[in-house]
Amino acid sequence: MKYCQFDGCTNKIAKGIYCTEHKRSSKSRKKKQQAKTVYHHENKPFYRMQAWKDVADFVYEREGGHCQRCGRFVFGKLAHRHHVIPIKKNKLLSLDPNNIRLLCPSPRMFLY
Known part of the structure; x- marks a missing residue:
C-alpha cells in the first residue's frame, strides 16, 4: 500500500x-x-523537423547553455528555445537563430 x-x-x-x-x-x-501549454498543436510537425533541431542545438551552443534572461545554466528538457517573433506572425523567421532565445523555465513563463 x-x-x-x-x-x-x-x-x-x-x-x-x-x-x-x-x-x-x-x-x-x-x-x-x-x-x-505554450506549444501550439499546429506547430508540432515544425518542432520535429531536423532543420529545427539543428537550429535549436546551434542556439544552445551559442549561449553556452545559459538562460538569456537570468544567466542560469539550463540542461536537457529544461532548456526552452523561445521564438521572439512567434511562428504564427512570421514563418520566415522560424529558423532564424537571431529570432530564438534560450530560456530556463522560470522567466519563460512571464513571456505569455
Whole structure:
C-alpha cells in the first residue's frame, strides 16, 4: 500500500498514483494543463523537423547553455528555445537563430 499522490491526501491505495476521490480530478487538471501549454498543436510537425533541431542545438551552443534572461545554466528538457517573433506572425523567421532565445523555465513563463 502507498499514499495517494494528491497534495495533502492521506488515503492509501494499492495501485496507481491517485485514490478514487482524486483520480477524477486529476483528469480535469490534466486537461487544464494541456490547455495552458505554450506549444501550439499546429506547430508540432515544425518542432520535429531536423532543420529545427539543428537550429535549436546551434542556439544552445551559442549561449553556452545559459538562460538569456537570468544567466542560469539550463540542461536537457529544461532548456526552452523561445521564438521572439512567434511562428504564427512570421514563418520566415522560424529558423532564424537571431529570432530564438534560450530560456530556463522560470522567466519563460512571464513571456505569455
